[in-house]
Amino acid sequence: MNARTRFLGVLSVFLVTALCACDRGLTEVNVDPNAPTDVGPEYFLPTAITWAVGGVHGGWLMLNMTEIWSQQLVQLQYPVQEKGDVRPDKIQGFWDGFYLDVLTDIQTVVTKGQASGKGKIEGVGLTWRTWVFQQITDIWGDVPYSEALRASEGITAPVYDPQQDIYTGMLQDLSDAVDRLSSGSGSFGSGDVLYDNDFGKWRRFANSLRMRLAMRLSEVDPATARSQFAAAYQAGAFESNDDNAVLRWPGAPYRNPVFDWCNTYQMNGVSATMIDTLKSLGDPRLALYAEPAAQDGEYRGLGNGIVNPPLLLSSYSRPGRFWTEGATTPSPIMTYAEALLLEAEAAARGWISADPATLYEAGIRASMHQYDPWSPANEPTDAEIDAYLAEPRVVYDAATGLDQIHLQQWLALYMNGPEAWFNWRRTDVPHLQAGPDLTLPRIPIRFTYPDLEQSLNKANLEAAVARQGGGLDLMTTPVWWDVR
């Protein structure tokens, strides 16, 4: 072996050693330095709250669908949803938004609360998770619930639970939440963007939400509705507008999505149904809810379900400036007014021992004062409210009490489109007329399931469709509680 060959041999060994991919180094290279893999629950809660409210109270689900189909607003231009048409990608977007963006985060809060034994963390998590699931099931009916959010356990195609079971579960969760909130420990630091760690308010919100859920069953399962409502009422619901579950938008980049939408696309007007109802009863909320038409200063709504664009856009009322110019206007998730009007209804039904007329009046007053802390222009004055409450058709009459209460619920839920739409589906008040250009046989009362479930969760989806719509997945199929 000559020197050169030896040199070659040594060099080869050196090269192989130098280049050989020994373990050292490669694992470290693949450690993601960009973001943590775990943080405390206080960082997941605000995500789950803001993203959920941003979606539910957003430009599409609220302004262009539920507010339209509950005939509070109208689409002046591009009235696609007025026809009852919904683009499949929007439905997919709502679905994914709920399950992927919101529920996983709030589930993390619940899990972390349970794991750490911090009851207040768990209680808040359960309350918010229930509010989210309530939106989902009231939109679609049967949806994945008991097996949902369990991909890490290997469940990638969860079963669809009947809505009745989901309601049972949600009511139980709220009852548990109130327990945890009453006795447990824990705090969210700056992460509680709803109540700033006032867990008494969270408890009252959980009870109010439990009343909402209980009342939803008024027509389909009055016995459960009654017992659940009474239990929640006893446990203590909202006591004033100060308890309201409202999301206070801090301003850019987190502006109220209603402002963002109206500022970008000036396509929404106020529905003729809303304007005419407010006008006919002399409701002082008219000037808050709507702007007079630019053309002649009249309050004038356009009827829903009309496809041809109006000749003069300026001859119709737009939503009030409190929303169209209010980047920090709050989004009402659930308010004292709604709780009072639910209590009035429960009293009228004899579920709780209270005077329905008193609760009814208090509900109307709470609605009128709902936005006091933001002192919007044109907010009703006490004199106007007194005059309104003296109006004979407004004065509570036991004979027509339920209809009056339901109408006030609809009026109070302005700019809370999803809840207005759900509650209208339950009560059928006001009695909404389908517009002339609606392509469906009736106003949509449900969303169809998203396309992707067809390929990703086919068997479970088909079972749900068979159970719920007799094999047809339609926007006109009533959900379980919608029997009226």
Add this chain to the structure above:
Amino acid sequence: MLLPHHRRVLTLLFLTLVPSALGGQAPGQVTGHVRSGETTQPMAGVQIVVKGTNIGTLTNDAGNFALQVPRDATTLVFTSLGYQTVEAPIQPRLEIALHQQAIGIEGLVVTALGLRREKRSLGYSVQDLKSRDVARAPDFNFVNDLQGKVAGVHITNAGPTGGTARIVVRGSSSLTGSNQPLFVVDGIPVDNRAQGDGDPRNYGYGGLDYGNAIQDLDPNNIRSISILKGPNAAALYGSRAANGAVVITTKSGRDIDAAGTGLTATSSITFETPLRLPSYQDGYGQGSRGQFQWVDGGADPQGGGIYDYIDESWGPRMDGRPIDQFTGAAMPWSPHPDNVRSFFNTGSTWSTNVAVGRTNTSSDLRLSFTNVQLSGMAPGERINRKSIALKGGASLTTRLTADASLNYVTLGAKNRMGTGYEAQNAMQGFTWFGRQVDLNALRHYLCDGTEPTPCDANGGQYNWNYLSGQNPFWAQLVDTNGDERDRVMGSGQVSYQLDDWITLTGRVGRDWYREHRKDVGAIGSQRYAGQGGFTEMSRYVSETNADVLATATRQLSSKVSLNVNAGGNVRTNDYTASGVSVTGLIVPDIYSVDNAGVTPAPWDNVAHKKVRSLYASASLSYGGYLNLDVTGRNDWSSTLPAESWSYFYPSVSSAFVFTDALGLESAILSSGKVRASWTRVGSDTDPYQLTSSLDTDVDFGSAPLFSVSNVLPAIHLKPERTTAWEVGTDLGFLDERLGFVLTYYSNTTRDQILPVQISATSGYGSRILNAGEVRNRGWELLLNATPIRHEQGFRWDMTVNWSRNDSKVVDLHGDLQTLVLGAYWSVNIEARKNEPYGVMIGNGYLRCGDAQIAGGACTEDQRGMLMLDASGVPRTDPTRRILGNYNPDWIGGIRNRFSYGPFELSVLVDGQKGGNILSMTRMSGQSSGVLASTLRGRENDWNDPGIVERGVLPDGSVNGDGANDVSVTAEDYFRGLSDNRESAILDASYVKLREVRLGYTLPPALMRRLGFSGGDISLIGRNLALWSRAENIDPETAFDASNVQGIECGQMPTARSIGFALSIRP
């Protein structure tokens, strides 16, 4: 790779390998001179070998050589990269001219690792292009210059100048990864990621297209390009070359045409105009139902006039009647047929290159400087690119050589036009427009109080409509953007000849760039809710490669020789980016974080990756006509779990020159080769796929936001596998005047690492795992011909390439039927099981079919007819189905080159057959009534005569048969189609006159009188004509650089480019 100098070393090496061949024979001396057959200039570095031996030498800088030859030698073989090989009978003095030629199996090509190989020995297909094929009429992005020239290579262009060109070789095989080939410059892999907004891919839905990174390469420096098509050819480059490799060799000092010290100066200027704009109608202006009156254009608060918020063209007939408009009261309502064309300027691209080179017997050096100044067609659009390239090599001792190359590129751009569906894309705005608008009135875009109508109260933009959309001049000139990139690509290598038969090479190369981008929206803009804002980002991207390579060659017997290469590589990729977005300004026009009206949102992102490799190849040759190649490579990748991060991939290929072996050479068949190869390539994935990091968002007030990722990370990942084989033949006829290269290939990619969708209700949208199988099979044909060849006289060369690729998604995962690659405007681009990759799914026309016939809505004889609603508008099928697919049936190109004396004419025509494109220009432009096609039904007036569509009405009667016909206005008809995507899916077939160049070599006598040694002048044109079935758009378009293709939205018109170039050598 081996630089020219290296070749010299290798050749010298050859000379000493078989001294026995020389033994006992008195040598004879041959001297001679080699020149270029085209330019008559001397050629340096031409390899001369005594046929059948390894005895040889190289020409010197003056093109001269001297060689001792054995007495029994009869023939010398002259070869040079890119030139036709010449065999000459031995005479004491030889004068040889080498012609550039690609026909046949003779000649050298550059293959993987930069190894120069005889074409005849290759068992897989490589197609090479020369400098003159790409650099004589260059596009700003040289990738576009490959279009139509290479069989099996499909290039699509996203539109704007300086924008992305997507290149795919032999079809897409990766479901979610890149399908573009690896680019290698002088042996160093260089980055070609798309330069989109924030995302590693471009973002066709909107935003700015910054182009793909390889466009930084200056075409003036390209000496040759080899396209290694299959994974077969690229097994040695590692997994990134599973989609093929584009191997580029840059020019060295030896490419300066003059001997000794040489200088070349080239300057070209071209002028760009839109090749095709949509066909707009000039019959009806803005409005609805034939009415319009402008009061405030839908501004808030609304005091508007009749339909003045409608930004569509369903208004009154433009017959000159007085109507209130944004330009004033009672203005004549008249068409402005040029109102889109006049938005665009005549663009210009001025490119100047100066290159100097110096060579002597032991060293060579080349320095090149290029400046490209581009003034785009869009107002204010400017791009400037300067590049300096320095390359040199030296023989330091008889055994030691060193080479280095350094490229520095600096690019600056401003006012790039927006793309896709957004306000910054004027072309998108023109699809939703008032056809009466005089665009020239909008050149005055800033309100200063002189306007005939009130400006937008919120902010200083003068516009034709204030409800939505931007004044296109404001969008282009006020909401501006700018970006800069500095890039260094450098490499150095040292080769040491360890022994007579073995050489060691060490090489280090690095591709590094930094980039900065800023995109602003002024206060009063439609963007940032009128509050003003901007986004800004910087990033640093680098790839470093270190290689050692040992090359050994042994003549095992008189007929058998063996060449072995073995080496190792360490690759490191680093990516660091950070940026900030501000969504509200305090003071106008100051785009600084200090002027942020709201809390700025900063972000950052880092990614690191390391791959270590060992590789080897062996090439066994028998008698010069049978060749067997075997390669193997093992990678260790940081991106995979430890138990599977090591993966091996082999290849084997063989070539058999049967004309030599069997003595079949004849007057008709001059050469013939068959070849076959098989390979399997492994592939890793992106960094950080094994764990799941949390997503974050801007703080909500004082609350930081964290969120669980939507992707469930993989627990066990293994490498992807691509298995490919190809067979082919290379045939030369009639003394190599006619050549065919025919290849059939099959590539299958399995175990793809991809996020497989799962039901969102599980809490995750997808989980990462190995799944999926995509197969691509196809034919490639290359035909070269020289129909006419008179020595020193007229010559006609023709090259035809044609290829078809059939792709099929064989399997996804379990029961999964489809993988959505992207969803835009309710159309999905999907990889659907048992369908070609890239089918388009959406809602189309509802037609009478089995279900409707069974349901009684239609009768049997109505089968296939459109179903209409009561108003006579076609109904949209609620069931989504396959509406098309973006893959062409075949692509091809024909290049003809005619030369006569000093004249040369080159013409390239190319095109594609089949494939679909979803045209949002058509979709929007029909809904809004701006396209010429919407004149249907309103030939007489806005509601006259109306459209009677043939189809089945809800009552079962047939409309359009003359009895009780239902007529619908054009407005209702076309608006009624707005959710029908089938109505916007077009046939993407086209034929393009891609390139024409007429060159003239200036008379040497004249040049000498002027003090120059030579020069030429040429007229050049690109994209001169387009024929297609699709209207309104150029169907050759890329949505972005991702796998979502076949979509067009407000495309920037393709530039028709005409100009001239002058090249002189002092």
